[in-house]
Amino acid sequence: MDVRIPKKMKAVVCHGPHDYRLEEIPVPQVGDGDVLVKVKACGICAGDVKSRAGASMFWGDEIQPPYNKPPVVAGHEFFGTVVALGKGAKEKHGLDIGDTVTAEQIVPCGKCRFCRNGSYWMCEVHNIHGFQREVADGGMAEYVRLSDRDIIHKVPESITGYNGAIIEPLACAVHSVERAQIRFGDVVVIGGLGPIGLLKLQLARLKNPGLLIGIDLREKRLELGKELGADIVLNPLEDDVKQRVMEVTDGYGCDVYIHNTGNPKGVIQGLQILRKLGTFVEFSVFTEPTTVDWSIIGDRKELNIYGAHLSPYTYPIAIDFLAKGLVKGEPIITHSFPLEQWEEAFTMAEEGTESIKVVLVP
Ligand SMILES: [Zn+2]
Ligand SMILES: [Zn+2]
Incomplete structure (x- = not known):
């Protein structure tokens, strides 16, 4: 397959609450163990809408700072095609060029107490695609780089349309x-x-x-x-x-x-x-x-x-249920927008009067 990768790409970048922008940024380079994915679609989550609105956590009277760490490309509900594999990534993740994949939203640190005892979804470091850039950016872009620490799942051909974007939720x-x-x-x-x-x-x-x-x-x-x-x-x-x-x-x-x-x-x-x-x-x-x-x-x-937080060990179940048609994604994904219309898409997702799930399509 043709895997010519451009130098630049469009991405929705979070610069902080109330400050998301469509930008042209370099396509990420793949390092050892990394996987470059050409994004097919990325859903807008209530978490994205709240991140943009500057949601904080309350702890009694004490308000915690917003949970995103800008700048970071937004989006964690993405899926797409593998277009480049860093050294060792093919073996590490069991992937080939051309595979359709999604990655879990959390990129576990692998070192903290929770990661070490198998409770990776509560990782103390808590890097999530689209909110904290330390390991990897999000999927509201033409390409997303997955790191060697990402948990990547193959998306079978029986999951069609934009349904791959519903795997995370x-x-x-x-x-x-x-x-x-x-x-x-x-x-x-x-x-x-x-x-x-x-x-x-x-x-x-x-x-x-x-x-x-x-x-x-x-x-x-x-x-x-x-x-x-x-x-x-x-x-x-x-x-x-x-x-x-x-x-x-x-x-x-x-x-x-x-x-x-x-x-x-x-x-x-x-x-x-x-x-x-x-x-x-x-x-x-x-x-x-x-x-x-x-x-x-x-x-x-x-x-x-x-x-209940995130999705420990449940991606394979979600993928299986979607593939078998036990759960239907089509009625849930009501609207799709090109990246350029991200703002309209976010507004529609936030209002939720017309839409259920809105996805961005690069
Ligand atoms: Zn989500
Ligand atoms: Zn951890």
């Missing part, structure tokens, strides 16, 4: 749903039907719950939730969610609540509608702190509260 969704330990017959509620919520909904369906309920504020997303397997969809702007959930659970509440909205109201809603001894999985990134009476968790309901 799907892998995260798999982890969240696994954390929920859904049992046959459970009443499962998915709070928030954005891209990741709709993926979790499809995955939760595969667990054969007794009843699958989706909650969102937008009618379009609720309709799609029904199409993708929800038995009941509820809109808190119109429905009394607590009352409806109690009606269908003989007044006990749901067994499992998986939360994705990033809105404190969604947390409180979950704590209200869960039954005693129920399970709450939190995946969201918030832009403000949540205030709630914690006695609900212990004294009142003895809940299981599980966090």
Whole structure:
């Protein structure tokens, strides 16, 4: 195949909150163990939108600095074709020129306590494509360099169109749903039907719950939730969610609540509608702190509260489910834009009224 690689490329570069720019930058050089990938598409994540908006972490009254370390090429939901392999990369990653690949969003340091005990997704250094440049840039560019520390997965031909860009969020969704330990017959509620919520909904369906309920504020997303397997969809702007959930659970509440909205109201809603001894999985990134009476968790309901972060060991499952059509990416990827229209694409992803998942196509 023809693998002529230009010297320069277009990329969406994050220079800090509120300062993303389309730039022409050098195509990265491959060093030992590196892989150069020509990007086919890169999804815009809620994390990208929040990074651009300057999202910080709250720790009591103390606000942590933004999590991106500029300058860095944005984007972690990318896939593409291998066009160059550094020395030893073919053996190290088991790849050939022309393979279609994606890489896990985190590039583990391999040295910290978490990496060494196998909990690489919680790596203390925490370099993620598109947020921290120390090891590698992101995929909102014509090319992305993957390092020898990257965890690279082949994308089979049966994953068509831009569906390769949904592997990362799907892998995260798999982890969240696994954390929920859904049992046959459970009443499962998915709070928030954005891209990741709709993926979790499809995955939760595969667990054969007794009843699958989706909650969102937008009618379009609720309709799609029904199409993708929800038995009941509820809109808190119109429905009394607590009352409806109690009606269908003989007044006990749901067994499992998986939360994705990033809105404190969604947390409180979950704590209200869960039954005693129920399970709450939190995946969201918030832009403000949540205030709630914690006695609900212990004294009142003895809940299981599980966090979920990234996608440990779940990329192969995500790829397999997409390849087999057990999870559908087409209804989720609603819009694609060329890199030049990144700003329009980000705005559309942020508003989320028209779109579910927006991808950039170099
Ligand atoms: Zn993502
Ligand atoms: Zn580490």
